[in-house]
Amino acid sequence: MKIRDLTELATQNLREAILRNSLTTLGIAVGVASLVAMLSLGVGLQEMISRRLERNGLFNTVLVRPQTSFNATGQIRRNRDLGTDRPNDGNRNDRNQSDSNRDPVGADIVSHPLDQASRRELAQLPHVLEVYPEFRFTGDLRFGPAGHLTQVTSLPMSAAASDSLEGMQGRFFSTTDAHEIILQADAAADLADSQHLQTADMIGKDLVLRYAGREPLPAASASSTRRDRAAAADDALSGFSIISSRISLRVVGIVDAETVASGAGAFARSGAYVPLAVAEELGVVQGNDMGEVVRESALGGNGQHYTNLTVRVEKPGDVPAVEDSVRQMGYSPFSLLDLTRNLRRVFAILDLLLGIFGSLALAVASLGIINTLVMAILERRREIGVLKALGASAKDVRQLFFAEAGVMGLLGGVGGVVLGWGIGRLIQLGTNYYLRQQQIPAENIWTVPVWLVASAIAFSLVVSLAAGLYPATRAARLDPVEALRYE
Amino acid sequence: MMEPRTEQKTEAKAESNAGAARYPAANGAAIFAEQLTRHYQMGASVIRAVDGITLEVPAGEFLALLGASGSGKSSLLNLLAGLDHPTSGAVFVLGRQLGRMTSLELSRHRNQTIGIVFQSFNLLPRMTVMENVELPLRLAEVPRAFRPPRVKEALERVGLSERLAHRPGELSGGEQQRVAIARAMVNRPRILLADEPTGNLDSNTGEEILRLISEINRPSDGEEPTTVLIVTHERGLAERYASRIVTLADGRIHRIEQR
Numbered sequence: 106m107k108i109r110d111l112t113e114l115a116t117q118n119l120r121e122a123i124l125r126n127s128l129t130t131l132g133i134a135v136g137v138a139s140l141v142a143m144l145s146l147g148v149g150l151q152e153m154i155s156r157r158l159e160r161n162g163l164f165n166t167v168l169v170r171p172q173t174s175f176n177a178t179g180q181i182r183r184n185r186d187l188g189t190d191r192p193n194d195g196n197r198n199d200r201n202q203s204d205s206n207r208d209p210v211g212a213d214i215v216s217h218p219l220d221q222a223s224r225r226e227l228a229q230l231p232h233v234l235e236v237y238p239e240f241r242f243t244g245d246l247r248f249g250p251a252g253h254l255t256q257v258t259s260l261p262m263s264a265a266a267s268d269s270l271e272g273m274q275g276r277f278f279s280t281t282d283a284h285e286i287i288l289q290a291d292a293a294a295d296l297a298d299s300q301h302l303q304t305a306d307m308i309g310k311d312l313v314l315r316y317a318g319r320e321p322l323p324a325a326s327a328s329s330t331r332r333d334r335a336a337a338a339d340d341a342l343s344g345f346s347i348i349s350s351r352i353s354l355r356v357v358g359i360v361d362a363e364t365v366a367s368g369a370g371a372f373a374r375s376g377a378y379v380p381l382a383v384a385e386e387l388g389v390v391q392g393n394d395m396g397e398v399v400r401e402s403a404l405g406g407n408g409q410h411y412t413n414l415t416v417r418v419e420k421p422g423d424v425p426a427v428e429d430s431v432r433q434m435g436y437s438p439f440s441l442l443d444l445t446r447n448l449r450r451v452f453a454i455l456d457l458l459l460g461i462f463g464s465l466a467l468a469v470a471s472l473g474i475i476n477t478l479v480m481a482i483l484e485r486r487r488e489i490g491v492l493k494a495l496g497a498s499a500k501d502v503r504q505l506f507f508a509e510a511g512v513m514g515l516l517g518g519v520g521g522v523v524l525g526w527g528i529g530r531l532i533q534l535g536t537n538y539y540l541r542q543q544q545i546p547a548e549n550i551w552t553v554p555v556w557l558v559a560s561a562i563a564f565s566l567v568v569s570l571a572a573g574l575y576p577a578t579r580a581a582r583l584d585p586v587e588a589l590r591y592e
Numbered sequence: 593m594m595e596p597r598t599e600q601k602t603e604a605k606a607e608s609n610a611g612a613a614r615y616p617a618a619n620g621a622a623i624f625a626e627q628l629t630r631h632y633q634m635g636a637s638v639i640r641a642v643d644g645i646t647l648e649v650p651a652g653e654f655l656a657l658l659g660a661s662g663s664g665k666s667s668l669l670n671l672l673a674g675l676d677h678p679t680s681g682a683v684f685v686l687g688r689q690l691g692r693m694t695s696l697e698l699s700r701h702r703n704q705t706i707g708i709v710f711q712s713f714n715l716l717p718r719m720t721v722m723e724n725v726e727l728p729l730r731l732a733e734v735p736r737a738f739r740p741p742r743v744k745e746a747l748e749r750v751g752l753s754e755r756l757a758h759r760p761g762e763l764s765g766g767e768q769q770r771v772a773i774a775r776a777m778v779n780r781p782r783i784l785l786a787d788e789p790t791g792n793l794d795s796n797t798g799e800e801i802l803r804l805i806s807e808i809n810r811p812s813d814g815e816e817p818t819t820v821l822i823v824t825h826e827r828g829l830a831e832r833y834a835s836r837i838v839t840l841a842d843g844r845i846h847r848i849e850q851r
Contacts, residue, residue, distance in 0.1 A: 589714070
């Protein structure tokens with residue numbers, strides 16, 4: 106029989122015992138609905154967490170550090186000694202050669218510091234959106250007579266999209282070199298209290314940031330001897346004075362979060378944030394400056410070195426390639442990609458478990474199909490006999506019962522997807538209502554992707570056909586003479 | 593994939609022809625049964641429903657199988673229809689041995705070579721008259737466009753072309769049997785087998801049905817005659833319409849009467 110005829114006959118047969126067949130189909134629909142609801146929640150949660158992590162820039166950033174390792178005696182060894190697994194990059198070797206020197210204990214020290222040149226080089230890698238350093242320093246926020254000592258962190262303009270700035274009062278920096286500052290709520294409250302102001306009133310106020318600034322040492326005097334001049338020049342290159350410096354900044358925003366994710370310093374707490382270009386201009390003394398002074402002296406180098414640089418790439422998928430390039434350049438890359446992999450593994454297991462629990466309901470529903478079709482065989486025994494007497498082959502009869510199972514599976518699948526969508530929507534609404542009650546912004550924890558809809562209907566169809574296998578085979582084997590005798 | 597099947601079919605046909613050669617009568621007869629037996633095991637005893645029947649039905653004949661209840665009439669009909677398999681012996685229909693046919697060939701045989709009418713009509717109650725009569729056409733995979741005229745033609749032949757949309761429950765017993773006859777004839781088979789076609793009808797309606805079957809057997813419009821074999825226990829009707837009456841008793845042929 107042709108498929109269209111089979112489907113018509115199957116639908117006609119199903120309409121005959123409409124209540125029983127509807128209940129069976131409803132059973133399948135409930136099974137599919139539980140599967141869809143569970144998996145859509147699993148997928149939704151996964152997407153929500155991934156989305157938040159991506160928005161915070163944790164998945165599409167690579168933290169670059171100078172490559173260092175400790176040898177057995179505790180000496181610091183720089184990149185060229187780190188083994189043979191790295192490609193023998195010609196540029197790097199040239200550069201290493203020029204930077205080579207010997208330390209006091211005789212071991213090779215090869216310096217490959219992160220400087221402006223490295224920053225430019227990294228910025229030219231494919232898929233790299235921006236490369237920026239992070240400045241973290243202690244600063245004293247002065248607002249009138251009151252002061253508030255806190256950690257100050259630089260933020261690139263791309264941090265504006267960071268999730269941690271959600272709910273920020275005011276706005277983000279207007280430009281990267283604007284003399285503006287964003288305060289953490291506690292710091293803002295502390296400063297506001299001193300002037301009997303509300304915290305929110307701090308927005309638009311000017312304050313002074315005092316910090317420890319670097320001041321180059323004066324050049325050697327002309328009257329000195331040649332030997333003195335050489336010594337003075339060497340001193341000027343390898344040291345600086347620390348002086349108390351200040352800058353006036355306007356408060357533009359107040360954030361609740363104690364950390365603002367911007368890549369490298371994602372988990373560091375700060376009381377205030379300044380634009381990246383402003384922080385760079387300040388010439389603040391940072392934690393690694395002492396080491397740099399000594400190193401500058403040993404290597405005879407010059408210029409500003411960074412403790413680390415954050416490389417932001419276009420998308421998380423670009424991270425491995427950029428990491429490889431960074432490694433080839435002789436730096437040490439670090440990303441949260443491994444964490445992502447683990448997270449995906451956890452979600453894969455979670456989805457699997459949710460799928461198994463959801464499928465249990467569908468398995469129970471498939472028993473309903475078997476029961477319904479076996480009952481149908483008993484009730485329609487004579488009809489099967491008539492069909493065979495009229496020329497239906499065993500294959501025709503088998504296909505007819507298969508088609509009936511298939512129609513129930515298809516209708517149950519479609520109904521189940523709609524029902525599952527409804528259940529998921531209700532859970533979503535309920536969750537958001539609860540979150541709002543808890544003063545937490547609403548969150549999308551539920552997603553029904555197209556693949557889930559298609560898979561659920563296909564799965565329902567396959568399970569139904571499998572459930573119809575036994576009844577269909579049994580019907581096909583029915584002896585027509587016996588069947589025609591049945592009353 | 594198809595080639596071995598074709599070979600199988602050819603082989604089956606060759607065997608079938610070989611069988612026909614062994615039974616010369618099989619070539620000319622519409623139906624030929626040779627030493628046909630059908631035994632059923634019931635516990636320790638054996639029921640000999642059909643017990644060594646040899647019967648030849650020439651093309652175009654109207655044969656009535658007569659006999660008391662349990663004489664083996666219906667069992668013989670089932671064997672001739674290919675609904676049941678004989679314990680021994682052979683059945684040839686239009687020269688082909690049923691025992692040599694594959695399951696699919698037997699289905700085609702029931703669909704296209706013969707038409708069957710039952711005592712209890714066996715119409716499918718949820719289907720309309722149109723759909724019931726269309727069923728053998730669906731099974732034969734006749735294109736949809738050709739079906740309505742074929743159904744109408746079959747129903748016109750039994751005088752029910754106005755009842756297309758009715759369901760069997762809305763028809764009288766005689767009308768239902770007419771629909772069953774239309775369904776049996778819709779694929780234009782060469783042989784019509786009827787098992788007690790008047791058994792559930794009053795005498796007048798039974799007479800009408802037999803008249804209709806007789807018209808199918810000898811059409812007045814010059815169409816090819818259809819071989820008819822009916823099982824009945826009503827001697828009067830059989831005598832009026834059949835050209836030959838075969839009386840069965842205990843699974844054997846008791847008497848043959850040429851009319």
